[in-house]
Every structure is written in C-alpha cells, then in structure tokens.
Amino acid sequence: MDSGTELTSLLKRYDEVRAYTERLAAPLSPEDQTVQSMPDVSPTKWHRAHVTWFFETFLLAENEAGFTPFQDQYWFLFNSYYEAVGPRYARPMRGVISRPGAYDVGRYRGNVDDRMRDLMDSLDDGTLGKLAPTIELGFHHEQQHQELLLMDIKHVLSLNPLEPAYADHRPSVGDPGPMGWLEYAGGLVEIGHNPAADGTFSFDNELPRHQQWLPAYRMADRLVTNAEWLAFMADGGYRRAELWLADGWAKVNSEGWSAPFYWRRRDDVWFEHTLTGCRPVDPDLPVCHVSQYEADAYATWAGKRLPTEAEWEHAARLEQTATTPSHLPNLADTRTWHAQASASPNGRLRQLFGDCWEWTSSAYLPYPRFHPPAGAIGEYNGKFMSSQMVLRGGCALTPPGHARASYRNFFPPGARWPLTGVRLADDGADTPPC
Amino acid sequence: MDSGTELTSLLKRYDEVRAYTERLAAPLSPEDQTVQSMPDVSPTKWHRAHVTWFFETFLLAENEAGFTPFQDQYWFLFNSYYEAVGPRYARPMRGVISRPGAYDVGRYRGNVDDRMRDLMDSLDDGTLGKLAPTIELGFHHEQQHQELLLMDIKHVLSLNPLEPAYADHRPSVGDPGPMGWLEYAGGLVEIGHNPAADGTFSFDNELPRHQQWLPAYRMADRLVTNAEWLAFMADGGYRRAELWLADGWAKVNSEGWSAPFYWRRRDDVWFEHTLTGCRPVDPDLPVCHVSQYEADAYATWAGKRLPTEAEWEHAARLEQTATTPSHLPNLADTRTWHAQASASPNGRLRQLFGDCWEWTSSAYLPYPRFHPPAGAIGEYNGKFMSSQMVLRGGCALTPPGHARASYRNFFPPGARWPLTGVRLADDGADTPPC
Amino acid sequence: MDSGTELTSLLKRYDEVRAYTERLAAPLSPEDQTVQSMPDVSPTKWHRAHVTWFFETFLLAENEAGFTPFQDQYWFLFNSYYEAVGPRYARPMRGVISRPGAYDVGRYRGNVDDRMRDLMDSLDDGTLGKLAPTIELGFHHEQQHQELLLMDIKHVLSLNPLEPAYADHRPSVGDPGPMGWLEYAGGLVEIGHNPAADGTFSFDNELPRHQQWLPAYRMADRLVTNAEWLAFMADGGYRRAELWLADGWAKVNSEGWSAPFYWRRRDDVWFEHTLTGCRPVDPDLPVCHVSQYEADAYATWAGKRLPTEAEWEHAARLEQTATTPSHLPNLADTRTWHAQASASPNGRLRQLFGDCWEWTSSAYLPYPRFHPPAGAIGEYNGKFMSSQMVLRGGCALTPPGHARASYRNFFPPGARWPLTGVRLADDGADTPPC
C-alpha cells in the first residue's frame, strides 16, 4: 500500500472506529453513562473518554506540535492502568465522577478527533509509517472497549428493577441439533498470530508464533445450549462438590451460585436478563454468562473437558482453510446483542467466532520468548498474565474486524459478567507419533 | 385557624417546600444527581424521588380514591427504611440505578404534586384536620432531605479531581474574638418540645416534654474556630492517644485522620473543600466536618467538655427568651452554603441555630415515656436510638423553618460528612440546691 | 484500721484474690489456656499473665528498689490497652502466642507474688497508705478478669464439637412463678457510689455521686425466663422487624440470629451450651446470652421496656435497705457456673446481684463532673465511654465481693458472649411532683 493510500485508509478506519463507539453509546442516557455497578465495570462515559485518552496520550502528546492536554485532570481520570503514565484515579471509584458529563466527554472526543486527523494529515510518510502501528493499536484498543462498554452496561441495567432494555429484541431461530464431534490428529503444530490468515494486526500476546506438541483431540461442533445446562442443573450440577474445582466450589457456596449469572426464577420459570430485556430462557440458545469454574464443572459432569487454547486455535484454523465458510459469525454487526441458536449441524465447527467467548482450560501465560515492548505500551497485556484463563473466539458484542483465530481474550476463572459460553473438547483416540 | 385558612396555608406550604427541593437540585446535572459516593450518601435524584414517595405512600395511597401508584417499582426503589411498607432496594446500591433519570423523577414529582393538591382540595374539614399532621410531617421530612441532599452532593463533588463547585462563593467577614463563657445555674428544668417557643410541629423524638436535673454549667459563646483547631493539630492533637476515646483513637489509626474531613494540604497550605469550591482554610471560620470523636478529643485537649443535649437546649431557650435576637442564624436561606465567622462577642450565645450542627455528649436515646406511634410512621425516629450521638442547632445547609431549640439531630460518633462543628461546655461553680 | 491491720488485711486479700484466679484456671489444659476463639476473647493464660502485669507495672515498677521486669517482652505481650505504658501486642492476635506457656505464666505469677509480698512488707505506713488504693484496684481488676476468664473459656469450649465441660453440673430447682411488679415513686434521687452501702472501693466510673430526677417507674421482680423467651420466639420475635432497633434488625439478618447465643436445636429440642456441658433448655431458668438488641426487642414485644441504670440502682438500693435479704445472690462461689431458677416470688426484687448481668437502656457515659485520673490508670474506664450500654448487677461467674449496687458493667449492644439476661421495667402511674 502506498503512503497516500495508507493515510486515506487510516483516516477512514479512524472515523469508522470512533463513530461506532458513539453509535453504541447513543441509546444511553447521561445517567446510564455515569453508573459503575461493581469494581469490574466502568461507566459508559469513562469508556468513551478512556479510549480518547489513549490517542491523546500515546499519539498526540508525543507528536503534536505544542501539545497541551485538553484538560489536565483528564490524564489522571482516564488512565486505566498505565503506571508509566503516572498516578490514576482508583478504578472502583470511577462511578463517583459525575463530571465531565456525557456531553463534556463528547466534546473531548471531538477535540481529540480533530487533532488526530490534523496530525495524521500533517505527517510525512516516514513518520506516518512509524506511528501507524500505534494508531492501529488505538483502533483495536477502542474496539475492545466497545465490547466492554456493552458488557458493562448490561450489568448496570441488570440491577435495575425497572428492567430497562438497551435495544429491541430480534428473534433467534434455528435448531442446534445434537452435539457433533470433530477429530483432530494433533502433532507438532504452529500456534500464534499468522498474518496471512489473521490479518496484519495482532496484540503482542498473540506472539511469537511458535511450535507446540498436541496430542490427538476432539472438539464439539457447537456451544453447550441452555437445554443442556438445565439438564446439568436438574442433575444437581450446582450441588455436587465432586464436579467442581475447589476454588469454584468455594464460590458456589460463598456467592450462592445455582444458575448462570443473569438467570432469574419467577413462578417456576427461568428468565434471562439480556440487552434486549428480561426474556424466558430459550433452550436452543447457547448458555451465556457462566464462569470458567462452571464451564469446567459442566464438562466434568458431561464426561468431557474444556479445550486448551492451542487445540481451539488449531481447530479454528483448519475450519478457516475450508473453501466455503461454515457460517457467518454472530458479532455486534448483527445487532442481536445476544448469542443465537446455531444453524443446523453440517459436519463443521459452528459458532466459532461469535455468540460467546469460549472458555479454555489454559492459563493466560506468555508464549515462549514473549517479551513485552518497552515503555507504557508494554503494560498493555504482559502484566496481566497471572491468575486468569484464556477465552477464544468472540461474542455477539464483539465489533466486526475484532475476531481472529489467534486472539487471546482473558478473564479470571470466576468472572461471570462477560458474555462467555462453553465448547466441550475431549481426548482423541491416539497420541500422534512424533 | 379556620379550615379554609388551614387549607390555604397547607397548599402554600406544600408548594414552597416542594419548590425549594427543586431549586436546590437545579444546579446539578443528570450525572451529578445519579452518583452515590459512599453508602451513607444518596443520589440527588433519589432524594427528590424519596420525599415524593413519602407523600404518595403515607397520604395518597390511603386517601386518594382509586389510588394506583405512579410506577409500581418506585415503591421498592424509593422506600428508605420502612420495613412495614415492604421490601426495598439496598441502600448502598442506590447509585447503580440510572433510571428513572433526573427528568423522569421530575415527572414523578409533578404527578404526585398534582394529586396531592387535588387531594387536599377535595377533603372535608374533618379529614383535612386528621391528615394535616401527616402532611406537615411530609414537609419536615422533605426539609431534612433538603439538608441531606446538600451534604451528600458536597461529598460527591469532593471526590472529583476537577473540584467542581455547587455555587458561587460569598465572602465571610467578622472577627470571632476570644471565646467567651456564659454561666447557667441549672436545677430542675423542663426539656423537650414546647409549642409556645418552638412552633407547633415537632418530631416524635422531641417528646414528651419532661423534667431533668441539671448541675450548674457553662457554655462557650461561639463555635471552635479553624485557628483554634490548627493549634490543637500543632500540639499533636491527632497523635496523642490520651486525648481520645478508645473508639475514636481506633478510627484515627485505621482511617488515618490527621485533620478535619474536607481539609487537604497542598504545598504546606491547608485547603478546605466546600460547596463553593476548594478554598484556603480561613482561621476565623468555625471548624467544620469533624466527628464526635474529634470534638471530644478537642474538648479534652482544651480542658473542657462537650455539652449535654439538655444543657444545650436549656441554654438555647434562655437565649431565645431575650427580647432582641443576638444574631440571625446562618441557615440555607443565606446562600453561603458554609459556616461563617461569628459576629463579635456580645455576651450572648452566638451561632446557635446555624453554621454547624453542634455535637453533644449525649447518646441518642428515647426521652422518658417516649413511645413511637403505631405503624410505619413509627419507624421514623425510634428505631435509630442506638449507637448514635445527638447534635443540636442547625447548619448553613438547614432550610429556614427547620431549626428549633428542641430539635434532636443524630449521627454515629464517627460521622464526618455532615456539616458539624464544636461548641465547648464546662462544669459550673456549684451544684444547684434542690 | 491501724496500719499493721491494714497490711495484714492487704496481704490476706492479695493471697485470696491471686489464688482464686489459679483455682479457676486449674481445670483447663495448656491447650485450653492458649486458644483465642474470637477477637473479644482472650486466652486463659493471657488473663493470668495480664493481671500479674498490672501489679508489676503499676506497683513494682514504680516502687520496687532496683526494679527490673521479669521478662522484657512481657510488658509488650500482656499490656491490654494502656497507651501510656507503650506499644502492645495486637488484641486479635493473642491466640497466636504459644509461649510463654501455661506453666511459664505460673512462674511469672509466682515471681510477682513474691515481690509484691516483699514490697508490701517493706513499706512504711505512709507509703503503704498511698499505694493501698492501687493495690486494691489490682484486686478488683483481677476479679474482673476472673469473670472474663470464665466467659471467654465458655466461648472457646462452645466451638468444640467434642462439647467439653468446664465443671460438673449442679441441678437448679425452684419455680420462678409469674413475673411480679414493684412500684417506685422516683423523684430527685442520688446515684453513684455510696461507701456506706457499697463498701469503700469503687471504680472511677461509679463516681461522682450525683442527683438525678426519676419519673415514677416499675420493675419486674425477676429475670425473664427461657419459657417466656420461647413464647417470644414462637410469636415470630426474631422475624418481626417492628420489634427491633434498626441496628439490631441488621444483626438479626447479617448474623442469622434466631435464638439466644448458645442455643442449638437438635431433633426439635433446644439445647444450651453451658460451662457444665450442653444441656436441654430449662424453661424455669433465666434466658442467658442475649444481646441488648434482643433484650430491647423482647421488652417491646412484651409491651414493656428495659430499666435505665438509675432506675436499677435506685431500686436495688431500696431492696438492700430491707432488714432481711430477699435472697442469696448466685455468684461464682455457688459453683453453679450458670444462672439459676429464682426462688418463689416474695414481693421483693429477686436475682438482683447474680445469675445474669442485666441490660439497661442507658448508654455508658460519664456521670456529671466525672474526670478520669491522670496517667495510665486514667485509661481504666473513661476512654470506653462510647457506643456501649450499661449492665447492672452481676452474674453466676462474678467473684463474690465484686457485686454492688453502684457497679457499672458495659458491653456493646450486640455482644452476646457475656453472661447477660433481661429484667423488664415499665413507666409508673404518675410523674412524681417536684
């Protein structure tokens, strides 16, 4: 791509990504945008401001002539966790900041947008080439927060007895059919970001691409459904210690888990809080909002296990090399805002890159020879590689263009507010020969 | 007063009280009105809705023909603590409720106002007479929340590094002069609400009027100033265990107290967060936002003590019987939004009914022969008579018409976010003869 | 008393008090003496050492020629709360100190005993007279800890599924009969320690003796029984919010209170953990180990109230002036180790100075003109006068000689591990004339 084209492309991408955030926030009132319903959740207007701060801090501050921040205190308020950038406002207290309000954040966004466009326009080719990776990182960073913004407001609205909905409901159709199984021989495989298959961008945690030895394994062709989860519950799934990891069992008891996170029982009927309202649990839909502990307990109950992240990536790549796509993933552009029933079985892996982030049995750790980049940007991923588990795929709240086979999402094993689901795996028939 | 006049008067009062709440909330954005900065604080829009719920629950529900609530869930959301009225939303979670928003709460208020006016208009004299005490209670209840609304938003804004102000600053003038002392002989005195002196209304906790035996005592003629408090601090006040109650000393250490609640040190200068911005500590102003533990430690350091509530009331009544008022109290109608320097000494008690609520050494307990009324209204005061201390007077955020000599305010001894101050007392020369 | 007699008497008292502590600890193994079952509880061997530290610190250190402490670190380990004496070991961590062991503490006690006897022997009359009050305070201090030692080990043993008993059981007999009521006219009364009636010793918090105005009142002639408490429970006592103070109701819910502290239900029978084993609840015995919140809720349910401490003291004094005692109090010398059924009604106040400490409705606050003594000894009582409630009388674990009409015991209103009970009071027919 020549540099004029690259500039045009960057500017176009910039406008698209930035506009999409505002489109997602548009149905939310100033009050909605202010609330932090628990420490893990951030207010909508904080997300809108923080992604803007990212561009201001990592692009404008170092490259804009005569830079002064839009507002001094914003650097303190909208830094998420970058120690190298200085002190920051305590995360659990984001919900006590009423000002800047939603409108003021809009003005901040507009100001940074103007300056970012001016900056990009003004750069010579060499500098643009040097800054392009950070600009690109800003896009993907904002996309991550687009997804979080939706997961977070879902939690905010879930606590409101008025049961407000974020968007209108769209019916889901399709019979998932029985769970099918696909076989993989394993062997010495390559894991990690592959530009040819995954697109040029990746986060640092998807690198370096490296070899791993995989024993033969099997993968379920679709996600576990609500009907299957109800069977687990009916069989005492939440009351049988032998199915659970010790930490998970402790949570079951200390937090009183007896169903997925957003399920509520009313007059003997299970309902589920969604972004499109509180709706009866649909047996055909994937189970959503379960922790890794629950996913693991379910797999134990079913006589199966969760996939490792390497198994998932390996299988997903094979699926992608097929000449015809098996399905169109249910990402945020479908505007369903929730996992959907899978299409009928077709001998292929279904629901791979949408619907629900899929828990794996892999701890979130650095790939061999991973070294975070120097400086504040190095804090992006590496420092979180402790006590978290990897999820793969994407979900109904993931912006299009933000899902790929090498993507490593991660949450603590007890997290339930992300839009997560369960795909089972199993050992294959034989260990592959070396 | 004949019933026509009473109706006119009630309607006028109703409109005044209700309008004053909205006037206090007017400078606050929807975002400001949504935040709960700690469990003790309630969002502005919650206050506005809760006082409305009070009229809807205790007046309309039982007296309006064909009553249906404005919105079913509001009964759940805006009940503060009335167990008899049913379940209620958890207090520390009031800040996660984004809807109804500030505007919706305005509609709720308008609807209840219309219905309340219709109800009052439609009542026959007998019924009006029977309901008038509850309507009157609604006024005083709303006034309490007007004061709380201001104390609460003060805390919300205090946590914002942008240091927003609620209102413009008005300079305070006046040299407080040295602390003077007034002598009281004591003896067998009458304590409790006295309609002739206090006006017809009182809360139930100001009753019954009863006798108490008071030893001779002395009262300081004004509140302790910031200058005096700085001397206490300079003398190690916050570091000397021997000055403190054990519970207070534990707080000093566990919460790191080293100055009044809203004081901040910047470059060796003390500043104070107020509703009119963050301002240098003015040595002539009363010290504000100290807990009862701090007030008690200060008194010990000064070789004095806090007054009992009976001493305070007895002295305040004597002051009130003087033919000319010693001063105009600094209540909310002065729009200073903060304690002011007292006028010069004049041999009288100064700053009695405004500026700061004054801590006493009295636990908040029922007066002899107190019995709370039956039903939900009985929960208004009685059930809080445990582990709290009485404050007397009023403060710069108290609405006019809401201060009287018999008024018993109360907070836990460690509370610092209310607008509190310190008046010293001392033992008199002799115990009075019987 | 001449000084030789005083010396003899002091030495005799010293030996008695010190020996009684060891007698109480004798049935307890080294392991029993080590455990701290919750922060409020201290290990037996800590009690034994701390009362010894008191004599070492407040008598030997200042008066023994060439004083050196028995063991330097003991000053740190066995200081309870005297800030003026220096730093001290954190209270909730007393149970992690295995050494000095029970035997080593015995050696510490023996050493201090020898030195204390030598010191007393060696003093001239004037010095002995000057030190006698502190020595006497040491006796009463040790007696307080004798009672605490028993309450604390009761809690320790209660958590052990082996249900060990501290002592053999002695059956209680006697029909309490219906609750009778005694009338008191009130008026201007004297409250506080009265050497003629109470004996020469008092703690500082019983002083100064002062006047109070009491409205007419009535007192129940005995404590509330288990049978009566069961009726309260059967009538939903622990489930009806309207009976409770707000703080109490919060405890009912957060701690799941549904019966007195040591009651356990097994196969539909209520049992009670006591120092003589786990025994079926005896309907005739006083209810024990209820908090002030529970006592207050019971009184509300019964249409009565708790007495004030002044009412209790006034009534108890009148009872004591009767020529014949109405009963012998059930203190620790009876070796019942538990409250007993009261004798039959006899128109007098029963169970006054034994069985159970009796909750009052009075907050623990200084008497008018109370000033704690200077120095470390001044920390004995005054600094705890916050957020606690007064109890009067004594209990089955109180050493003889340690109960008197002016005695002010105090605990937080939610405390349940002390041996507490309930005596009801009520308003009298008329307010007395002045």
Add this chain to the structure above:
Amino acid sequence: MDSGTELTSLLKRYDEVRAYTERLAAPLSPEDQTVQSMPDVSPTKWHRAHVTWFFETFLLAENEAGFTPFQDQYWFLFNSYYEAVGPRYARPMRGVISRPGAYDVGRYRGNVDDRMRDLMDSLDDGTLGKLAPTIELGFHHEQQHQELLLMDIKHVLSLNPLEPAYADHRPSVGDPGPMGWLEYAGGLVEIGHNPAADGTFSFDNELPRHQQWLPAYRMADRLVTNAEWLAFMADGGYRRAELWLADGWAKVNSEGWSAPFYWRRRDDVWFEHTLTGCRPVDPDLPVCHVSQYEADAYATWAGKRLPTEAEWEHAARLEQTATTPSHLPNLADTRTWHAQASASPNGRLRQLFGDCWEWTSSAYLPYPRFHPPAGAIGEYNGKFMSSQMVLRGGCALTPPGHARASYRNFFPPGARWPLTGVRLADDGADTPPC
C-alpha cells in the same frame, strides 16, 4: 519383591514415617501445637491427627473387621478437604480446638498404629497387593504434612516477640560464587513421572507421562542469593511498577511488601526469622520465602525469566543421569532447617532437590489426558488445579525420600510462608529443529 518382603518393607516404612512425624513434633509444647497463626497454617497437633485420620479413613474404615472409629467427632475435626467423606470443621477455625490436646492426639496415633499394623499383618497377599498403593499414598501424604508442619510452626513462632527457636543453629559455609549458566537444546521431550528414574511412587498429578516441545533454553546453576536480592532491593525493586505483574504490584501496595517475608530491619541491619532463631541475613545463602510475584519481578529486573516446569524437569533429569551426583541435597535429614549456601560452582546444576522450592512460570494444570481417580482419593490433587503456580525441587524441610524430578508442588503466586526460592532461566540461542 515377594509378598513377605513387601509386608516387612511396608511395616518398616510405616514405622519410620510415623515416627518421623513425632520426632519433628517433639520439641513443641502443647501450646505450640495448638496455635493456628493464619488460615493457611494448621496447628501441629492437627497435622499429627489428620495424617492419622487418613489411615483410619482410607484403610481401616474399609478393611478392618468390625471397624468403629476411635472417636466419632475426629472424623469431622480431622478431615482436611475431602467433600466425599462428609462435612468437616472449618479450616480457619482449627486453632480454636483445644481438645483433643497434644497428648490425646498421641493416643489417637498409637491406637491407629496398632490397628494398622494388625491390619497389614492379617491381610492375604492379594489384598495386601491391592491396598499397598493406598498405604504408600498414606506415607507420602504424611511426608507432605511433615514439611507443612515445619513451615507452619515457623510462621507461628515468627509472630512471637520472644523469638523462640525450633532447633539449634548449624552454621552454613561455602562460597556460592558467580551465577553460572547451563544450555539445553530442548526439542520434543518426555515429561512426567518415570518410575525408572523417580522411584515407583508418584502422585496422580505427575501423570501421565507425555510429550512436550521445548525451545532451547538456559538454566542458572544455583539459586538467587540474599546478596543478589539486596541488590534488587537497593535498585528499587519493590518500588518500580514496571517490574511487576499487575496482581503482584497490587500485593506490594496492599500488603506493604518491601523485603522477603521473614526479613526484619533493626537498626539498619536486616535479620531473618528462621527455625533456628532470628539471624542476620547471610549474603551467601539463597533468598527464601518470596512469592512467585517477587520471583517474577526479580527475574524481570535481572533481564531473565523463571523456568517453565517442563524446562526444570528436563534439566533436572539430565543432571541426575550424570554418573556422579553433583551434590547432596539439603533436605530435612541434614537438620539445618534452612536453605544453605551452595557449594562452589562445578559446571553442574546445584541446589536442585533441597534448600528451597523453586518457583516456575507454569500454572498448575492437569497434564494432557490426566483424569483423577474415582472417589474421595480423587480429591487429592485434581481439584486444586486452578489459580496456583508450580514449584519444583524440594527444600530444607522436605523429608528425605520425598523429592524427585517429576514432583509437582504448588502454591498460589502470592504465598510467602512456604520455604521458596528463585532459580533463573533464559531463552536459548536457537529454537531446536523439529
């Protein structure tokens, strides 16, 4: 081995293992044996009883004719975490159980020993063969608790200001010299228990043996020393966020970490609490009692990383295949009770199986195709495979016979009370060819 020999061998091993526990407990008083200093720590007498309960529950209960438990409640008290065996006493409350005392636990041990010997004697060959693996598991289980008993009492004694020592000090000598590095080519390697090299016994978590692909790597020839750790501290190691995992940095701040767990600074000298007393930090000794977070931060600071558990095992095996041992490991039989200075560098891996458990960068997860055994024994390891990190090697408190190359120890990354240390690793020059 014929069955007579096997029986003789089992009986001999039984006596040895059981006697060793009592030998370790012998220097501890009844009081020492009672204390639980934090939830992770168990009292000595609990360890002694729990390992006995293991034999009673898993051997006697199912195989002894006419079995009755020694004491019913012991099954409740001394079950550690086996859900399948029934309810159990809450772990953090083990320290409130004074009875059974240390002596009673000795009687329990004696009784079970007699019955276990009788049982083993009485079994026919077939049954003995079937039970031998569980008996063997009991030995290794008891050995684990021997190590824990020492780590736990070390913590108990550390909180005592008297600074008691568990044993006499033995001086350590030897100059560790500069850190040397050994190169490993990696490739497709076998990981997991190998009976030929490791002995016949393993825990289930060391299985199944399986293939892994290892890139080339390097390992330090010795543990990090106190001198090196002091350099890290002097360079701001505990104050530089960029060196730390986010969870680790949170701990540094919330718990105030500024040096290894048992270090204390007195008059500008660092001391270290050990089982042989509080001693000046010896620069030549390995740093002990650091968390995995600290180990990771140190490695980052040093420009290195921690080894994976596969790297560690692979390198350790190669070391073991050398014809002459490089060193004798410092396990519990040396009675040093602490890590020792390593011998001089010799081009080999030093300090491999003793001194300190070595943190790896590997999360504790199941090996491929791992399935826990059915029943209660299946709870031994599998259910803890969440949020913990693997340690390899052994330490100065590990009983001889309890260290092997395949052994997987595990603790949460923030644990500091185990006897842990740090061995560095690094990437090798080239990735090996497939």
